[in-house]
Amino acid sequence: EVLIKATPIAKKIAKEQGIDLALVTGTGPGGRIVEKDVLDFIERQKAERAK
Amino acid sequence: MADLTVIGGGPGGYVAAIRAAQLGCNVRLIEGEKVGGTCLNRGCIPTKVLLHAAELKSNFDMARDYGFSVKESTFDWKVLMDRKDATVKQLTDGVATLLESWGVDVVYGEASFVNSKEIVVKNGNGTSTLKSDSFIIATGSKPSMPPIEGLQCRNVLTSDDVLQIQEIPSSMLIVGGGVIGIEFATLFSGLGCHVTVVEFLPRILSNIDEEMASYVHEILSSKGITIHVAAKVTKIEERGSSLVVSVQKMSGENITVEAGHLLLAAGRVTNTQTLNLTNAGVETERGRIKTDKFMRTNVPNIYAVGDCTSPYMLAHVAMAEGEIAAENVAGGMREMDYSVVPACIFTSPELASVGMSELDCQKAGIPVKVGRFPMVGNGRALTLGEAEGMVKVVADSRYEKVLGVHILGPNATELISTACMAMKLEATAEEIAQLIVAHPTVGEALKEAALSVQGRAIHLPKEG
Amino acid sequence: MADLTVIGGGPGGYVAAIRAAQLGCNVRLIEGEKVGGTCLNRGCIPTKVLLHAAELKSNFDMARDYGFSVKESTFDWKVLMDRKDATVKQLTDGVATLLESWGVDVVYGEASFVNSKEIVVKNGNGTSTLKSDSFIIATGSKPSMPPIEGLQCRNVLTSDDVLQIQEIPSSMLIVGGGVIGIEFATLFSGLGCHVTVVEFLPRILSNIDEEMASYVHEILSSKGITIHVAAKVTKIEERGSSLVVSVQKMSGENITVEAGHLLLAAGRVTNTQTLNLTNAGVETERGRIKTDKFMRTNVPNIYAVGDCTSPYMLAHVAMAEGEIAAENVAGGMREMDYSVVPACIFTSPELASVGMSELDCQKAGIPVKVGRFPMVGNGRALTLGEAEGMVKVVADSRYEKVLGVHILGPNATELISTACMAMKLEATAEEIAQLIVAHPTVGEALKEAALSVQGRAIHLPKEG
Numbered sequence A: 001e002v003l004i005k006a007t008p009i010a011k012k013i014a015k016e017q018g019i020d021l022a023l024v025t026g027t028g029p030g031g032r033i034v035e036k037d038v039l040d041f042i043e044r045q046k047a048e049r050a051k
Numbered sequence B, C: 001m002a003d004l005t006v007i008g009g010g011p012g013g014y015v016a017a018i019r020a021a022q023l024g025c026n027v028r029l030i031e032g033e034k035v036g037g038t039c040l041n042r043g044c045i046p047t048k049v050l051l052h053a054a055e056l057k058s059n060f061d062m063a064r065d066y067g068f069s070v071k072e073s074t075f076d077w078k079v080l081m082d083r084k085d086a087t088v089k090q091l092t093d094g095v096a097t098l099l100e101s102w103g104v105d106v107v108y109g110e111a112s113f114v115n116s117k118e119i120v121v122k123n124g125n126g127t128s129t130l131k132s133d134s135f136i137i138a139t140g141s142k143p144s145m146p147p148i149e150g151l152q153c154r155n156v157l158t159s160d161d162v163l164q165i166q167e168i169p170s171s172m173l174i175v176g177g178g179v180i181g182i183e184f185a186t187l188f189s190g191l192g193c194h195v196t197v198v199e200f201l202p203r204i205l206s207n208i209d210e211e212m213a214s215y216v217h218e219i220l221s222s223k224g225i226t227i228h229v230a231a232k233v234t235k236i237e238e239r240g241s242s243l244v245v246s247v248q249k250m251s252g253e254n255i256t257v258e259a260g261h262l263l264l265a266a267g268r269v270t271n272t273q274t275l276n277l278t279n280a281g282v283e284t285e286r287g288r289i290k291t292d293k294f295m296r297t298n299v300p301n302i303y304a305v306g307d308c309t310s311p312y313m314l315a316h317v318a319m320a321e322g323e324i325a326a327e328n329v330a331g332g333m334r335e336m337d338y339s340v341v342p343a344c345i346f347t348s349p350e351l352a353s354v355g356m357s358e359l360d361c362q363k364a365g366i367p368v369k370v371g372r373f374p375m376v377g378n379g380r381a382l383t384l385g386e387a388e389g390m391v392k393v394v395a396d397s398r399y400e401k402v403l404g405v406h407i408l409g410p411n412a413t414e415l416i417s418t419a420c421m422a423m424k425l426e427a428t429a430e431e432i433a434q435l436i437v438a439h440p441t442v443g444e445a446l447k448e449a450a451l452s453v454q455g456r457a458i459h460l461p462k463e464g
């Protein structure tokens, strides 16, 4: 079982934007997913969709 | 492991030296005066000893409400100065012991660069040349001398001088209403000296949230401190044993203030003049050594940390930068993160702040929700007899991410760490609101302010 | 919205009432004595006022080191009691105002159940019957009476009584070395009373990390408090104006202690006797009302919060439970989370703790790393003249997740919130270690203890 560690704000944004945190790579201490990771993920998704 | 020379033994330098030694570097530290730097010898620590004395004195008055009445007491400035010196010595001796235990080679003398790999160190014994693979510059700062006529007058003091005076002044004019000026105002006023503060900008503590700064202004005024904002000291003259100080107000009005002493607390300048930075090719900008996010200067083997590079001019920032630089010298690639830097002002009550003010957010175009809670509604503040102050939490409107926390109240400087921890872990107001905070503590006011962001404080009456 | 009746106006009850009103419920609160309950009237708040007086007194001595010498002072117990009463009144009046602003209907009288939807309320005006869709029971607790011979003797007091005494006792024996006993010991000893503590268990503060508790034991002893652990009071007799107390030690030794007053601080029992819980079918277990994680009793429309159900017996736990129960009454499904509950003891210096002790971890078979940092290495503690104490961080060996934090030192009760925030957000030692903590603050000792978990404290000499 993998426990996904994310900051509160990362979780909140992911929830609102319908993002599966399992797909996001965490860059915080101990691999914690931080706000920037989620925002970067959203940007990348947008860029890919644009292609 | 590469060998490292750290120049300057203040909090930036000694922390860098110890961290590098922990990581296996061969470390030498050059210090021109005393290890501990400004912070331990003539900054943070001595001022806090004196401020505690002022606090103890004000407790005599407060004690009356709690049943104690002090019928007669005496005050001996010399005893207080000895206490300050003893505390400073205990801490600087401690730093020397730490450096020794980690095998840091401490060399006393003034360093200047010959080239990017070599320095000369001058001291009483003469001059020696030292080579090193890498350098961390941590030479700090010193009081700046504003362009005022009459600075040479007797009893015109810098913050360095004022910590050495032989008796407590009966009156003092302080030039500068920033953190240092306001702490000295608190301290001397608390010890019975009549204090006037002259600040050039339209408000004191201009880096702090305006609502909190104006609350502090009020409190200082109520304690009998005279504050002139939007005002400039233009001339100092001696008259008898006093100084007559000309103050020009932006409003056009010109006044003179008589005071026994004048304290210059109008900013600090970096200590870089003696370093011969050009020999090493290190670039500066308006006196500050230019560094990147790795704390590296434009010269790859030379780093800089603390007041000589960083606009924060705070000991804890110097230490954090020192740690980062040391790790990078030892082969790391760590970036300095300034996102959560607390600022504390040891007024009475204390003021502490982290992150953005309401105005910062407004200027940045970020819509915010603000939660406030007054100390008068906090049980702990009341039992301590210190009901002045408030907590203010600034959160973004959309996700309620905590962007700033501002605390005026008892032990604010300790409580701010909770806000820092929350912000460091990217908390929203909800996480602070849901925290179970011990009762009775001032921390409950922080929780209530966070609840108030969500419009649901428990200990505030229903609005409207 | 359903209508709700809250029984008991202490921190559990009044918070539940306000929260439910915020959520739109139609709320009535029944209180037998005074709103604010034990906490505001005869617990947390009055004790902290008296403790602050003791602190102020000890500051007179400390002030000598800072240059002030108090030549003559007097103490008037009556003034202190008035101060305490005024603070209590300010806060209880505040609670009454809050309840009113939220439209909570406060009814004074003693409630008991007729059935699960109906109570009778008895007061000076007679008896009335009230119906309600749901109930939150928050009737709290009261001092328990240990089975000791001679409890009827003059000057044998509960914590309720001792807060009303007319003059400060010259000597006192305190039965119980738990939080309440130790706070009273600190307080009376600090005000000049000779204190003896008798604790049944092998150590005082048995719920607190053993290393910290034994540090506190040492400090109390050094202040002249006599402590007998593993000892039991068996008999109390009057002799002249004194009490002679027989103490039986586990070691077999029997001693007698003479004291002017005896304070019972050996636990508390729930206030459930008057409620006629059986009429409503509400189950209890060893006196405590049984609740699930939603704070609901076995009867679906009846909830219980605070001391009457919860073994913590802390005001902040009662408040948190009150909030949860209110939200669930209003249709929520929130679970009470006890994972991060701080405990504070207002000794001097203060002791605060959250999470697991080292021994807890050992018993649970969790391998841990422990980081320690002594206050004597902390600049702020030194400037405050309070260098006793330490911070201890307990983290699991594998991920360094913070499992417990224990702080003895100045303002520990505020600083513990930082640890709570960290634990609430599941921080590792690394995240506390990386925090930029303001200088000079006691919080730096927490950061250093976290660094020390990783074997890399900056302000500790190299080991070995």
Ligand SMILES: Cc1cc2nc3c(=O)[nH]c(=O)nc-3n(C[C@H](O)[C@H](O)[C@H](O)COP(=O)(O)OP(=O)(O)OC[C@H]3O[C@@H](n4cnc5c(N)ncnc54)[C@H](O)[C@@H]3O)c2cc1C
Residues within 6 Å of the ligand: B007, B008, B009, B010, B011, B012, B013, B030, B031, B032, B033, B034, B035, B036, B037, B038, B039, B040, B042, B043, B044, B045, B047, B109, B110, B111, B112, B138, B139, B140, B141, B159, B180, B271, B274, B275, B305, B306, B307, B308, B313, B314, B315, B316, B317, B318, C438, C439, C440
């Ligand atoms: C009155 C006052 C109160 C303050 N209070 C606080 C506070 O409460 N909290 C806070 O965070 N900050 C406070 N500060 C600021 C704090 O002191 C500085 O931010 C901190 O000391 C900066 O550390 P540093 O290591 O960069 O430099 P410094 O502490 O200035 O140390 C620099 C060292 O380098 C040495 N040096 C300089 N040039 C050379 C050379 N060429 N060769 C060899 N050695 C050299 C100096 O002798 C000095 O020891 C205060 C400052 C003042 C003046």
Ligand SMILES: Cc1cc2nc3c(=O)[nH]c(=O)nc-3n(C[C@H](O)[C@H](O)[C@H](O)COP(=O)(O)OP(=O)(O)OC[C@H]3O[C@@H](n4cnc5c(N)ncnc54)[C@H](O)[C@@H]3O)c2cc1C
Residues within 6 Å of the ligand: B438, B439, B440, C007, C008, C009, C010, C011, C012, C013, C030, C031, C032, C033, C034, C035, C036, C037, C038, C039, C040, C042, C043, C044, C045, C047, C109, C110, C111, C112, C138, C139, C140, C141, C159, C180, C271, C274, C275, C305, C306, C307, C308, C313, C314, C315, C316, C317, C318
């Ligand atoms: C000396 C002392 C010091 C303490 N210090 C602290 C501290 O520093 N920090 C901390 O967290 N905790 C402290 N506590 C514990 C804290 O006071 C309690 O945990 C807290 O008050 C519990 O709140 P409660 O709402 O459950 O009950 P209570 O505060 O006990 O309130 C219960 C209320 O219900 C009323 N009531 C009872 N039965 C009925 C009935 N049948 N009908 C109507 N009304 C009724 C009572 O009159 C009372 O007002 C201390 C306790 C004591 C005794």
